[in-house]
Amino acid sequence: MTTQSGTTEARADAPEGFDEITILWISEGMSCDGDTVSLTAAGQPSIEDVVLGLIPGLPRVNLVNKVLSPSLGGEDFLAPYRKAARGELEPFILVIEGSIPNQNIIEGDGYWTSFGNDPATGEPQTLNWWIDQLAPRAWAVVAAGTCATFGGIHAMAGNPTGCMGLADYLGWEFKARSGLPVVNVPGCPIQPENFMETLVWVLQHAAGTAPPPPLDHMLRPQWLFGKTVHEGCDRAAYYEQADFAKDYNSPKCQVKVGCWGPVVNCNVPKRGWMSGIGGCPNVGGICIGCTMPSFPDAFMPFMDEPPGGTLSSMVIKPYGAVIRRLRGITNDMVNHEPRWRHNKQKLTSGYNPHWRA
Amino acid sequence: MTTTDARTSGRKPAQLVDMNWDPITRIIGNLGIYTKIDFANREVVECHSTSSLFRGYSVFMKGKDPRDAGFITSRICGICGDNHTTCSNYAQQMAYGVKPPKLAEHITNLGEAAEYIFDHTIFQDNLVFVDFCEAMVKATNPGVLARAERTDAPRGDVHGYRTIAEIMKAFNPFEGEVYKEALKVSRITREMFCLMEGRHVHPSTLYPGGVGTMPQPSVFTDYLSRLMRVIDFVKKAVAMNDDVFDFFYEALPGYEEVGKRRILLGCWGAFQNPDVVDYRYATMNEWGKAMYVTPGIVVDGKLVTNNLVDINLGLRIMLGSSFYEDWVNEDPFVTHDPLGNPIDMRHPWNQTTVPVPQKRDFQGNYSWVMSPRWYHPDTGEHLALDTGGGPLARLWSTALSGLVDTPYVKATGGGIRITLPKGEKLPETTLEWRIPKWSNTLERDRARPYFIAYAAAMALQFLEEAMGMLQSGDTKVFENFEVPDESIGCGFHEAVRGVLSHHLVIRDKKIANYHPYPPTPWNASPRDIYGTPGPYEDAVMGQPIFEENGPDDFKGVDIMRTVRSFDPCLPCGVHMYMGKGKTLSTVHSPTYGANHG
Numbered sequence: 001m002t003t004q005s006g007t008t009e010a011r012a013d014a015p016e017g018f019d020e021i022t023i024l025w026i027s028e029g030m031s032c033d034g035d036t037v038s039l040t041a042a043g044q045p046s047i048e049d050v051v052l053g054l055i056p057g058l059p060r061v062n063l064v065n066k067v068l069s070p071s072l073g074g075e076d077f078l079a080p081y082r083k084a085a086r087g088e089l090e091p092f093i094l095v096i097e098g099s100i101p102n103q104n105i106i107e108g109d110g111y112w113t114s115f116g117n118d119p120a121t122g123e124p125q126t127l128n129w130w131i132d133q134l135a136p137r138a139w140a141v142v143a144a145g146t147c148a149t150f151g152g153i154h155a156m157a158g159n160p161t162g163c164m165g166l167a168d169y170l171g172w173e174f175k176a177r178s179g180l181p182v183v184n185v186p187g188c189p190i191q192p193e194n195f196m197e198t199l200v201w202v203l204q205h206a207a208g209t210a211p212p213p214p215l216d217h218m219l220r221p222q223w224l225f226g227k228t229v230h231e232g233c234d235r236a237a238y239y240e241q242a243d244f245a246k247d248y249n250s251p252k253c254q255v256k257v258g259c260w261g262p263v264v265n266c267n268v269p270k271r272g273w274m275s276g277i278g279g280c281p282n283v284g285g286i287c288i289g290c291t292m293p294s295f296p297d298a299f300m301p302f303m304d305e306p307p308g309g310t311l312s313s314m315v316i317k318p319y320g321a322v323i324r325r326l327r328g329i330t331n332d333m334v335n336h337e338p339r340w341r342h343n344k345q346k347l348t349s350g351y352n353p354h355w356r357a
Numbered sequence: 358m359t360t361t362d363a364r365t366s367g368r369k370p371a372q373l374v375d376m377n378w379d380p381i382t383r384i385i386g387n388l389g390i391y392t393k394i395d396f397a398n399r400e401v402v403e404c405h406s407t408s409s410l411f412r413g414y415s416v417f418m419k420g421k422d423p424r425d426a427g428f429i430t431s432r433i434c435g436i437c438g439d440n441h442t443t444c445s446n447y448a449q450q451m452a453y454g455v456k457p458p459k460l461a462e463h464i465t466n467l468g469e470a471a472e473y474i475f476d477h478t479i480f481q482d483n484l485v486f487v488d489f490c491e492a493m494v495k496a497t498n499p500g501v502l503a504r505a506e507r508t509d510a511p512r513g514d515v516h517g518y519r520t521i522a523e524i525m526k527a528f529n530p531f532e533g534e535v536y537k538e539a540l541k542v543s544r545i546t547r548e549m550f551c552l553m554e555g556r557h558v559h560p561s562t563l564y565p566g567g568v569g570t571m572p573q574p575s576v577f578t579d580y581l582s583r584l585m586r587v588i589d590f591v592k593k594a595v596a597m598n599d600d601v602f603d604f605f606y607e608a609l610p611g612y613e614e615v616g617k618r619r620i621l622l623g624c625w626g627a628f629q630n631p632d633v634v635d636y637r638y639a640t641m642n643e644w645g646k647a648m649y650v651t652p653g654i655v656v657d658g659k660l661v662t663n664n665l666v667d668i669n670l671g672l673r674i675m676l677g678s679s680f681y682e683d684w685v686n687e688d689p690f691v692t693h694d695p696l697g698n699p700i701d702m703r704h705p706w707n708q709t710t711v712p713v714p715q716k717r718d719f720q721g722n723y724s725w726v727m728s729p730r731w732y733h734p735d736t737g738e739h740l741a742l743d744t745g746g747g748p749l750a751r752l753w754s755t756a757l758s759g760l761v762d763t764p765y766v767k768a769t770g771g772g773i774r775i776t777l778p779k780g781e782k783l784p785e786t787t788l789e790w791r792i793p794k795w796s797n798t799l800e801r802d803r804a805r806p807y808f809i810a811y812a813a814a815m816a817l818q819f820l821e822e823a824m825g826m827l828q829s830g831d832t833k834v835f836e837n838f839e840v841p842d843e844s845i846g847c848g849f850h851e852a853v854r855g856v857l858s859h860h861l862v863i864r865d866k867k868i869a870n871y872h873p874y875p876p877t878p879w880n881a882s883p884r885d886i887y888g889t890p891g892p893y894e895d896a897v898m899g900q901p902i903f904e905e906n907g908p909d910d911f912k913g914v915d916i917m918r919t920v921r922s923f924d925p926c927l928p929c930g931v932h933m934y935m936g937k938g939k940t941l942s943t944v945h946s947p948t949y950g951a952n953h954g
Contacts, residue, residue, distance in 0.1 A: 034435025278551025285561025
């Protein structure tokens, strides 16, 4: 089972790797399938690159995902999931997409969302049953998108399903067979490259060519979610100069028209959405905190100024106003060419051929 | 698998087999299709469609700030969320009495055009066409594949493939040339989308009152250069699709019966005309007809109406096989529309969602999708309209109205003429989609690449107009507004897979009622109170089976082609469900579907 990867030499300090691994993707949480769709937007690397073995240092990957599966569906499609649930398919990475419903609030034997049928009864098989069967057997467990990581939109106040994130369900101390906790990649939806990069790292770890990916206290990849939106936003300079947009017509900082960028962990303005294109506040869309554990409730109503923004923008006003004026003066100055650039009959540049230091 | 010898149907003695596919792959969301197939007479005799997912948007949106609706409802769907945001903003703009600046409309139209191009491409080439690819045809109709190898592709000069089989091979998943190219094209077109709407699939720059997109020349230049990079792919896609579908009619005589149903098509219109639209209900018929995809209801090939007010008044949300309690005894939210027309209790404005958990019973209640119908005032019928997967209804409705007349797209009454400019390899090309004889699986699929061309052509016009405004110094993209204490609004739009309407009621500046009606409830609905089946069921029931495999290794490809031709998107199908499983079934009826395999 644990043979060395065929494509790379195992590193001395890494565990022996797998040369083949299956990804069992379930988007039957309460989801919109937006994370699967986002995954297909990634170009660095693309999902077909991974599946076709074009990325060095990875095991051979068998991807099982409902949206992309060439199978016609039903039992034919479910076969690998059933095999894994019986413990006959190893190793596999379980990817969950969508919020996890709370079964315990239902009186009796209800269910909120299902994935295929229970062969014994012909009744829909709950998502929770699948997670209970598959998570303990999985080599790694990945939560794709804010619904699966923290509950997301469907877990907002007033929701009737009591839904939550995968780590809330499995327990934050859960460890997969690899020793990895749930790997959380939030985003509504996932930023395509953020997800693929994380998945590739987990796959390299599975191949034995990389250490485990570094995660923060909310189990997010540190290198992706360690900075705030504001720290990567190309409108942040306007903030420093206390120059705020009053409505959405403006190219300036949007903190007074609803942007939560200064306090949200996300790299999207820096990275863009696809190949560096698009994003949120950098292209005129307020940050609504969609990567955060407290999304969406802490950020609603989205189009109103965040409470903290009122204070911080007031504090920065005197400094920003002065700085902006001083910069304006300097900017005007550096917008003039020096006096010696002219077409007169005399050279005034200070040229001296006999000059010595 | 259970085999029952049932009634004879006057032909051969029926050999009925229960077959189900749950979950259905290569679609968005959670769908199960349960059929009874008569292998002796090679036809599907019964079909039920069901979905099991509950999230409860209409429930948790109550009491929230109405301006949040566009951001929240985007999350209904992971492939066309932006259609929801756009539609929600249309409804909010009506409710707030605000008209966005013209440039904002162009930017929204450009974003939506990119969405149509992207979404139809990835769905058609990477999901639908797997059912028509060499590997699948080999496994289901080896005779047809052999014939395809001998058949020259008539439009090879455009797409470059010599035989039909070569086209089919190019669509083999993850390996075929076109399959891989389509994934790349779907990325370029999503970049176009991101230029206008910030991110895909849940846009960041759309607001009620306009957009936050910065209208700089580079945004439009970047969009145009990408559009021109994919323009030849669009021309080739139309040619390849036409070749394959024409071949299917020829190789399998009678294939027109697959997925055929009565022509009952609905289209709610797309691409606002910025010069006409003001979002007032009173003028909705005028600005609806000015849209660059004309709304309309087509019954038996004839246009019943293209008035959005009529369309709105006829909406009825029916029960019959869904797990809900009726709300007709609740207090109505809206008794009359702003023009004084009475509003029915079954209209989305008045809907209250009361779930009743119960067991799935195909003889009784079996789905969490409700049954939207359109009430035909002249005949009194509650019509189970379908969207033809989106493109078929859009093209048909637009063609019959004959109102769209632009430099690149022209509705001719009998069809639509689309002109695409010169690309890297292919010259300027004029395509003509003609109204087909049938509303069936192949025509639903055939319409899709034509609509990609339509959207690409319209994008060129929006670009020219937007650039013109920019160059004349008109750069306003957002109009401020106040949220009123009490108001109602409705938005009509085309999601990628068809009709989309949002209905909103505001009280005390908060959402009192909000009901989105996307295409999938229309298409995937179960039998209603009158016993009328929903479009998937109706289209599959009675369809012949052409697959060469018998019951033991039956794949059901003809059925799957039919279901996928509607472009199912189930997250949109179910807003509210609270189901109960059961501890243990007694001997369950065969209609539960045998679990083969």
